[in-house]
Amino acid sequence: MRTKLTLLVSTVLALSTSRATGQGVATSAPITDIRYEVTFTRANGERRQVTSTMTFTVGGTEPLLLSIPKWTPGAYEIDNFARDVSTFAAEQAGTSLAWDKIDPDTWRVRPRGVGEVTVRFDYLADSLDNANTWARPDFLLFNGTNLFPYAEGRDLGFPASVTVNTEAGWKIVTGMALAGPRRYSASNYHDLVDMPFFIGQFDLDSAQISGTWVRFATYPAGSVTGGARVAVWEALKRIIPAEVKVFGEVPWNTYSVLQITDPTYGGGSGLEHQNSHVDVLGSGMLGTPVLPSLYAHEIFHAWNVKRLRPAELWPYRYDQEQPTPLLWISEGITDYYADLAEVRGGIVDANGFYLMASDKMSQVNALPPTSLEDASLSTWIHPRDGTEYIYYPKGSLAGFLIDIMVRDASDNHSSLDDVMRTLYNTAYKNGRGFTSDDWWSTVTKAARGKSFSDFSSRYIDGRDPFPYDQVLPLAGLRLARDTTHVPQLGIASLQDSSGLHVTEVIPGSSAASAGVQPGDQLISVGGFNADDPNWSEKFRSRYARQPEGTELPVVIRRNGAEQTLTAHLHFVTRVDARLIEDARASAKARRIREGLLRGVTQP
Ligand SMILES: [Zn+2]
Secondary structure, eight states: OOEEESSOBOOOOOOOOOOTTOTTTOOOOOEEEEEEEEEEOHHHHHHTEEEEEEEEEESSSSOEEEEOOSOOTTSOSOOOGGGGEEEEEEEETTEEOEEEEEETTEEEEEOOSSEEEEEEEEEEOBOOOTTSOEEETTEEEEOHHHHOOEETTSOSOOOEEEEEEEOTTOEEEESSEEEETTEEEESSHHHHTTOOEEEESOEEEEEEETTEEEEEEEESTTSSOHHHHHHHHHHHHHHHHHHHHHHTSOOOSEEEEEEEEOTTOOSEEEEEOSSEEEEEEOGGGTTSTHHHHHHHHHHHTTTBTTTBOBGGGSSOOSSSOOOOTTHIIIIIIHHHHHHHHHHHTTSSOHHHHHHHHHHHHHHHHTSOOOOHHHHHHHGGGOOSSSOTTTHHHHHHHHHHHHHHHHHHHTTTSOOHHHHHHHHHHHTGGGTOOBOHHHHHHHHHHHTTTOOOHHHIIIIISSOOOOOHHHHGGGGTEEEEEEEEEEEOOOEEEEEETTEEEEEEEOTTSHHHHHTOOTTOEEEEETTEETTSTTHHHHHHHHHTTSOTTOEEEEEEEETTEEEEEEEEOOEEEEEEEEEEEOTTOOHHHHHHHHHHHHTOOOO
């Protein structure tokens, strides 16, 4: 899954549609010698449309069933990319071929006999979403999952090439291998659709890190320059070697960081691939500490999820959801390693690392008790009770606790790093996904036989609060708890391109009593503009000393009309936990703490 930072940008969710022909039954006639062509000129950019052409050879008149993926791996939601297709046409030897659809994203084309068939369509490129396709007059981001159909029911192991027709002088960046002038190749469909493209005018430079070339492409041109660009490179040079050390190898030939900054985008989002990732950032994200953390997260995915992957996601399927109870490992533990890469690479110090862990504890504590396995499975339907992405912070903290327990049980001879590297070598390197049993048996082995079945059933499958007070001292750490009384409105909100929208109203809260409803657009609260990213802190500090029940104007927009509702100030008791070093830590606990922060295991 892509990471979502600060405010989340909601995307339209459409539920998977069952197939008219029955799941997995339809099979296309075989096709060979498959070539794709993408046409994107300035005229295309102005129309916000890209043209996709697919040419291949058929052996007879059997119908071809050509499908477009429903989702882009990493973005665990059904997006139905076929909805952005228009002017679909097929021809053979200069003659149009008859076609119809057999389900919402599958076209049935009837060839006239042996020979070459060409299929062509336009794709609407107006979605600023790293899983989709987005055009400006001088720029295109596209994902192969949007533009490259495959033959339904056939082996996806086919080699394919992509030729790009674009303006002379425009740049092209992709993780695909160059096979000729503006021609690229992939050895199978999974790789083909895992290597998004930037085409057009943008800034591009590269540097050698850990023995391979890393490229940094940024749109629009001039969006990351001078000291800001130097800082990005400095971060990448610190993060990548720290991550390489966990697995002991660099898995890519080149790596590309593809970054779009756009003022209309709220927050920031990254989507991982095997040798690149695509970031979409609101302007406010540039230069913040969020950025190195985002890069560290997305790059760690090159190992954890793009290669080492839960069995339910192996191989990827493009025609349906692939829920797994282990997404907390793919996402949460990736997020733990993003923090570790930052502290091990020297981007933050130990206190910075403790602060990131404390923030994650606060995020989890603010949400209903939710099992990591359940949250992993549920992400596909975007639960609306606030727990949609809880497997990021909670999974990260689970990784932290497991790391400490493995180090403690092995007297700091092994760690979570060994678990990750061992699974990478035993599952991914053997061409398979890993199961829950693989995970826990590898953890237990690293922990010199210590059983994790109780931990797993209570804290991973179950909803018990994490045993911080038992585990953290093993690494010379403890929680300092601060109790505060803070005003709380009782709403959850998401930002999209049209503003901040209320998604949940806690029953009995002051927002509920005032009549705030899910779907309302939040304009201001207590006089603070809700567009201000710091409004909730400002609100809390302004009203912290007002009496309970103080009237509070809440301005919302509902069905196009602004309304002022009256809420009453309500205080809740909040316990904030801060992770700190334990002054009374034993020598062993201090060794474990140092080992974890520095990425070493030594007695
Ligand atoms: Zn992620």
